[in-house]
Amino acid sequence: MADELTPETPEEEQPQKKHKQRKNALYPGVSEELAENMRSGWADTELRGLEPIAQAGHTAERRAALSARFPGERLVIPAGRLKTRSNDTEYPFRASTEYAYLTGDQTENGVLVLEPAGETGHQATVYLLPRSDRENGEFWLSGQGELWVGRRHSLTEAEQLLGIPAKDVRKLAEALTEAEGPVRAVRGHDSVIEAALTDKVTKERDEELRVYLSEARAVKDAFEIGELQKAVDSTVRGFEDVVKVLDKAEATSERYIEGTFFLRARVEGNDVGYGSICAAGPHACTLHWVRNDGDVRSGDLLLLDAGVETHSLYTADVTRTLPINGTYSDIQRKIYDAVYESQEAGIAAVKPGAKFRDFHDASQHVLAEKLVEWGLLEGPVERVLELGLQRRWTLHGTGHMLGMDVHDCAAARTEAYVDGTLEPGMCLTVEPGLYFQADDLTVPEEYRGIGVRIEDDILVTEDGNRNLSAGLPRTSVEVEAWMARLKG
DSSP: OOOOOOOOOOGGGGGTTOOOOBOSSOOTSSHHHHHHHSSOOOOOOOOOOOOOOHHHHHHHHHHHHHHHHHHOOOEEEEOOOOEEEEETEEEEOOOOOOHHHHHOOOOOOEEEEEEEEEEEEEEEEEEOOOSSTTTHHHHHHSSSSSHHHOOOOHHHHHHHHHSOEEEGGGGGGHHHOOSSSEEOOOOOOOOHHHHHEEEEEEEOHHHHHHHHHHHHTOOOOOHHHHHHHHHHHHHHHHHHHHHHHHHHHHOOHHHHHHHHHHHHHHHHHSEESSOOOEEEEGGGGTOOOOOOOSOTTTTSSEEEEOEEEESSSSSSOOOEEEESSSOOHHHHHHHHHHHHHHHHHHHTTTTTTBTTTTTHHHHHHHHHHHHTTTSSSSSSSHHHHHHHHTTTHHOSOOOOOOSSTTTTTTTTTTGGTTTOOOTBBEEEEEEEEEOOOOOOOTTTTGTTTEEEEOEEEEETTTTTTTTTTTTTTOHHOOOHHHHHHHHH
């Protein structure tokens, strides 16, 4: 990795220097001759005739709904800033969900401001970093200059792409400090903007804004549904990639699986939507196993929980539990088929007008029945469910909202989410599981170390639901046949 430009060696340490340098006032370590040279000789690279981004119409509708919810108030939604990974390197930037949802933009330092206009409306402006300044040397002397990190859109280009007036963000903090009137802001992304608003906002009012934006994302528009399907389709291909290289993973580790899926995510999308869980053998019993450094052994199961994130930041979230050698053992099949039956009951409960909790209850009922049938719990089933005894082995909720965040709408009120009612356009996961820890002495030895989860992304439709991830087989027989085709 190239190091950033450092000042030249002092003149007294260069005995062969023949020419006296003129000092540069802005960058003392750079000669004025070099600075002058770098200011000129650059072609005009302004992009013209740009078409609006695909979601521009949808983001305008979202801003209009936000404006109607908070009339007469200034609303400030930042994208966020780069975060240091170590020393002078940063983590890859990911714009805040709220900002990307309302603008379609994903650049660091961006801020959307809705200024009250008239009695009820707002004027939206997106504040962005303009093109790097070549006159003062920022283009090549700053570590975030365009020569180092790549070209930014000009403010004019941004306006054409986003359909929103654009201004220089470097002047925003001062303007917000001087602004008057009620303000709400999305917190946790931009400390500079928050500092400028310190005396103008309250946590309670800001939380209302965050909650509204979380709940607004519950019902997806046509663009969002298309992006989720795109994410799922790429994810399906990523799972196929993994099956084809299981023999190589056996020779290395779970990281081969992780890397294989990541390649698909980066080639077809923006990234993975969350840390991939590539859990082989007993690691499948650790719900969020993301170390992915364990052995991959023939005869064990692989629980692969992974999702591709699209360039517009919508993510899939799919899980399959696969026999590494291509065939389930009798006990693996018994547990897998029970989880499949549970998932079938859960998916059937997803429909308009149903309570959000209904699919969880339906799935848990099946799993409780199986645990009683196998003699692991004493019935009746209603007693098991009332006391929650099945949770020793089912562990987690059966699903969650899905969208720009893998656990979308997380700030929504309980009454609007888990106690709410399903509507067409909502997208959620259905993902029951059974997990028998390797050291669990309450179950027969043959169960120990087996973890199974099956997860699909389900869209609520007008007349029921649609499984967006139906491209991946789910029954144990179908999984074996699918793996055989891919390996053959």
